[in-house]
Amino acid sequence: MGIEYIAGRPSSHLLKWVDLIASSAPGPILDAPCGKGRNSVPCAEPMITGSLRPLEVDLLRPNLPFVPNSFGAVLNVHLVVPSLARRLASLVRPGGFLYVESFENRGGNYLQLPKSGELRGQFPDFEFLAHVEKKAGPRSADAVTFYCLARKR
Numbered sequence: 001m002g003i004e005y006i007a008g009r010p011s012s013h014l015l016k017w018v019d020l021i022a023s024s025a026p027g028p029i030l031d032a033p034c035g036k037g038r039n040s041v042p043c044a045e046p047m048i049t050g051s052l053r054p055l056e057v058d059l060l061r062p063n064l065p066f067v068p069n070s071f072g073a074v075l076n077v078h079l080v081v082p083s084l085a086r087r088l089a090s091l092v093r094p095g096g097f098l099y100v101e102s103f104e105n106r107g108g109n110y111l112q113l114p115k116s117g118e119l120r121g122q123f124p125d126f127e128f129l130a131h132v133e134k135k136a137g138p139r140s141a142d143a144v145t146f147y148c149l150a151r152k153r
């Protein structure tokens with residue numbers, strides 16, 4: 001059984017950007033939360049010095065145990081908390097990447113999803129290379145699922 005099998009199938013949206021992220025990230029890549037590492041594995045593989053180091057951290061505590069501007073890329077997949085995305089963004093070095101992806105729209109979970117454009121407006125110090133939104137929930141909700149890749153200026 002290979003590590004890929006244990007980790008699960010990576011995000012198909014993220015896979016489009018993995019080569020760019022792994023080859024150009026100016027430092028280590030943080031996958032927060034990583035779950036079983038389904039997205040960490042493809043990011044580590046293309047890197048010559050790629051290795052995986054699991055950490056146990058409560059991501060919702062006010063202060064993350066990481067130094068600002070210390071990561072070449074940060075992934076935040078399927079744990080949608082705007083304040084977390086902002087804190088993770090502060091960890092990215094200039095020239096580094098922030099990839100954020102929401103969960104799929106199912107049942108009433110649109111209530112936890114942002115409004116259209118809401119996330120993008122929170123990262124003025126990033127240039128967006130991709131930002132795809134899809135309407136979620138009833139029209140009145142103005143909620144969207146999304147994925148985005150942005151590079152810190």
Ligand SMILES: C[S@@+](CC[C@H](N)C(=O)[O-])C[C@H]1O[C@@H](n2cnc3c(N)ncnc32)[C@H](O)[C@@H]1O
Nearest residue numbers: 032033034035036038057058059060077078079
């Ligand atoms: C839906 S999974 C996504 C994991 C991974 N990003 C992926 O795409 O496979 C959400 C993860 O968030 C983790 N999680 C939830 N609350 C957390 C917290 N306060 N601190 C750290 N991790 C948390 C859960 O343990 C779970 O692994």
